[in-house]
Amino acid sequence: MAENQSSSQPSNQTHFGFKQVDEDQKESMVAEVFHSVAAKYDVMNDVMSLGIHRIWKRYTIDCSGARKGHHILDLAGGTGDLTAKFSRIVGSEGSVTLSDINPSMLEVGKDKLRDMGLVDNIKYVEANAETLPFPDNSFDIVTMAFGLRNVTHKENALASIFRVLKPGGRLLVLEFSKPTSTVLEKIYDTYSFHLLPKMGKLVANDEDSYRYLAESIRMHPDQDTLEKMMQDAGFEGTSYTNLTGGIVALHRGFKY
Amino acid sequence: MPLKQFISGVAEFSANEVLQLDSEYQTYLQPLSGKSLALTLLPIEQTIQLQFTDSRIDILLPNNRADDVGSEIGSEVDSDCHLTIQLSALSQLRDTNQLTTLIKQDKLDIKGDLSVAQHLSALVNGLDLDLTEILTNKIGDVPAHSIMGTASAVVNYVKYVKQHFDITLGEALIEEKQLVASPLALANFSDEVTDTRYWCDRLAARLAILEKKQLAGDK
Structure with missing residues (x-):
């Protein structure tokens, strides 16, 4: 698995897509990718997934158990797709914190949510998931949709999330994963490594960023490995659901 | 998905x-x-x-x-x-x-x-x-009126075809294939059942009276 590959590398090296880079460099390189795609992020998501990412996100929200008065952290929340819905669910008694390490993504999200008239109960925080700047036991729910694979030290991020969750709170990680069928995997590989970068070039004039996206998906831990990582971070009652044949998986874990 | x-x-x-x-x-x-x-x-x-x-x-x-x-x-x-x-x-x-x-x-x-x-x-x-008003605001009076008129004609035609189909199907099932009983046959059967029940009840009442008499005679 990706994590095993990482552990066989020199300790100060990590992967950036299929490349090996210094750990210190990865954060800025990922930041550069997302700074580059921020403006066209939503359009590209729709084009790349044929709109299915909206269904995956709906499923995540339905599994979140979010209710009025909850305090929710939408980590690596990017352009705020989950935040928008959570904001309406938690109402004025609750709050949603949209957090992203990338200021460009956060800015796009802020503009979008303001245009939707959502201003009262949303906070915007530029933060690194590995060192979250929130007090212990602050949130009822933490979600991370398509963000964890870009984090350099995933175990640190999971530990940090565990710290800021309230007892009884839950973490939902929506992330690309490993297709369960070999036929689907082959089709998916062809799509991601050949078609996706070309679509990136066509729509966003950025082939390299979308090649990194495809590579980073392959380097991300598979379903069972990520579940084990969540358990190691202290999460209990962990489980995952494969969506669209395992192309994406939703992992859940609770802090008791 | x-x-x-x-x-x-x-x-x-x-x-x-x-x-x-x-x-x-x-x-x-x-x-x-x-x-x-x-x-x-x-x-x-x-x-x-x-x-x-x-x-x-x-x-x-x-x-x-x-x-x-x-x-x-x-x-x-x-x-x-x-x-x-x-x-x-x-x-x-x-x-x-x-x-x-x-x-x-x-x-x-x-x-x-x-x-x-x-x-x-x-x-x-x-x-x-009001669909006509909504369409009028979007595409103008004349096209909206034409579209709504056509839509109304289509709906009426579909209703007519459905009604006609129901009648044809009903006749085929009742008269030609005789798979379903006609309303008249059903009413007739229902009357016969009611009559039979009436005669059964009368018979039961008569039997009860005869039984009572028999018992009184035995004593």
């Missing part, structure tokens, strides 16, 4: 698009703003949650999974009003006069703030969707 979420997404999009067609929709949504209503359908045990703001409706499908410790149907749901209804009675829900009857028949259970359900009913019944 989660099919339920796809359907709820389409339903949410459609509901909000339909709402926007009525310029007065915010008047009806205002009393519901910030409120939520959950609807649990039995026996499929699916809960649908409607979350209202002053400008839109969000549709959620609160998830209950077997691996949730202590999970019960609707346990993930926290709404201002929760209706639990038999699927077969769903069509009767629009008629608020039927609510008491449905509750008495154990087909409907209401928990929480009933005014949320009443406001939703007012929203559904109060929407004034």
Whole structure:
């Protein structure tokens, strides 16, 4: 698995897509990718997934158990797709914190949510998931949709999330994963490594960023490995659901 | 792809698009703003949650999974009003006069703030969707009138064809294939059953009298 590959590398090296880079460099390189795609992020998501990412996100929200008065952290929340819905669910008694390490993504999200008239109960925080700047036991729910694979030290991020969750709170990680069928995997590989970068070039004039996206998906831990990582971070009652044949998986874990 | 979420997404999009067609929709949504209503359908045990703001409706499908410790149907749901209804009675829900009857028949259970359900009913019944006016605003008078005229003719034609088809099918089943009894045969059979029951009852009464007499004679 990706994590095993990482552990066989020199300790100060990590992967950036299929490349090996210094750990210190990865954060800025990922930041550069997302700074580059921020403006066209939503359009590209729709084009790349044929709109299915909206269904995956709906499923995540339905599994979140979010209710009025909850305090929710939408980590690596990017352009705020989950935040928008959570904001309406938690109402004025609750709050949603949209957090992203990338200021460009956060800015796009802020503009979008303001245009939707959502201003009262949303906070915007530029933060690194590995060192979250929130007090212990602050949130009822933490979600991370398509963000964890870009984090350099995933175990640190999971530990940090565990710290800021309230007892009884839950973490939902929506992330690309490993297709369960070999036929689907082959089709998916062809799509991601050949078609996706070309679509990136066509729509966003950025082939390299979308090649990194495809590579980073392959380097991300598979379903069972990520579940084990969540358990190691202290999460209990962990489980995952494969969506669209395992192309994406939703992992859940609770802090008791 | 989660099919339920796809359907709820389409339903949410459609509901909000339909709402926007009525310029007065915010008047009806205002009393519901910030409120939520959950609807649990039995026996499929699916809960649908409607979350209202002053400008839109969000549709959620609160998830209950077997691996949730202590999970019960609707346990993930926290709404201002929760209706639990038999699927077969769903069509009767629009008629608020039927609510008491449905509750008495154990087909409907209401928990929480009933005014949320009443406001939703007012929203559904109060929407004034004049399609001709909506089309006129978008494409102009003449094309709108033509489209609505054509649509009306098509609807009437479909109704006529359906009526004609029903009659033909009925005649084929009753007269030609004789797979179904005609209404006259059915009424005749019903009369015969009633007569037979009458004679059976009379016979039973006579037998009872004779039995009584027999017993009296023996004593």
